[in-house]
Amino acid sequence: MALRWFRVFLRPGAALGAGTAVPKAGFHRSSACSLRYGWWAYMLGERTTPRFTQHSRIITVDGNLASGKGALAQRLAEKLGMLYLPEADCFYLDRRSQQTPLSSDFNGMCSLERFYTEPKAADGNSYRLQLWMYNMRLLQYADAVEHLLSTGQGVILERSPFSDMVFMEAMSKEGYIRKECVQHYNEIKGISICEFLPPHLVIYVDQPAEEVHKKLKQSTLSCLQAVPLAYLKSIEESYKKSFLPQISETSELLAYDVTQAQDVERVAEDIEYLKFDKGPWTEQDDVSYHHMRMLVEDKRHVASLTVIPRFLPEITVGAHEFDEKYFQFRALPGRKYAPGYNSDVGDKLIWLK
Known part of the structure; x- marks a missing residue:
């Protein structure tokens, strides 16, 4: 299956890009050749809770396409001293290891641009x-x-697997997709998402689908201009219902409308008033x-x-096609x-390593 490439092309210990610079801590990096957290570290006294602060949270910012969630997430991370991670795209495997993105042949064999222009493609691009x-x-x-867990620094992301x-x-x-694909997706999500705790906080930026559609029509990217209004309305409805x-x-x-979401000071103040007293994190x-740290550190297991x-x-x-792509990659x-x-x-000096 195509998703097995996820494991083939995911190098152990690949480091993530630092994203936006933040004042409190650098991005945690793990290398295949360096000591990593494990059972012995825990037995020798390594603990997580002492490094936690009031901003040691996972926050996700959600919303429809082009709703301004990215700008809010980045400015809020700077305000709170948290790490900002831009929304993952099809080439996240390459970007996280700071490599030049490869072709889609090695990244899911799918295309977001093609989905916008041809959502009912006969080859199944939409579900891939x-x-x-x-x-x-x-x-x-x-x-x-x-x-x-490794640094104690909170993280703000755009969307998450929970809102996918x-x-x-x-x-x-x-x-756009068959009902068999929906069943497969639900089964995949059912056996994977249960291994993770939901975000501490979800911020939803509400912008009517009609306004989003007008904004996309003014985009310089032709593929975004082709996004139908009905699809945007379906996304909005799924979010709210x-x-x-x-x-x-x-x-x-x-939840904020687009105008309110631009007031980062207000959003930060609202976060300070939250008690964070519900959910499994408590x-x-x-x-x-x-x-949890042992799980998320092992990306091949993920x-x-x-x-x-x-x-x-x-x-x-x-x-045969899998072997061909594998050896092309190598x-x-x-x-x-x-x-x-x-x-x-x-x-x-490879012989000295």
Whole structure:
């Protein structure tokens, strides 16, 4: 299956980009050749709770396309001294390791631009894109939790795997994907999302679909100009009728219209007044944080959570095609061995490492 490439191309210990600079801490990095957190670290006294502060939170900013959530997330992170992670895209695997993004052949075999212009493509691009994006969001969320537990610094993300379902529901309602794909997605999400705690806080930026549609029509990208209004309305409806009522049971929830969301001082003040007294995070201790950190540090294990033996034409890859793509990937410069051990990209003194 195409998603198995998620594990093939995910190098162990690949470091994440630092994103936006913040004043309190650098982004936590883990290397395949360096000491990493594990059972011995916990036994020797490594604990998580002592490094937590009032801003040691996972915050996600959600909203429709082009609703201004990215600007709010970035400015809020700067205001609170938290790490800002831009929304994961199809090439997150390459960006997290600070590599030049490869072609879509090595990133899910899907295209967001093609989805906007041809949402009912006969080759199943829409569902490949949706499932790949869920995987990227799951990986980014694991990175965010690892950073939180390792440094104590809070993280603000755009969207999360918990809110990813709004796009699945919108695609299904508009007839972009088959019902078998919806069943497969729900099964994948059911066995993977349960391993993670929901964000401490969800901030929703509310902008009517009609206004979003007008804004996209003025975009310089032709693919965004092609996004239909019905699809945007379906996303908005899914947010308000499915995701927000569900996430409010386990996470704090703040909602603003576009004008209110521009007032970062007000949003930050509203966050200060929240008690954060509901949800599973209040039940955690150093033991559960230890197991959580062990999970999110092992990105290959995170990737394996989304792989089940199901045949779907949209995502199934034959053995010969898989081998062909695999060896093409290994033949790329710097991809044959672990980082630092490839002479074809100028690595030196390999025999001493």
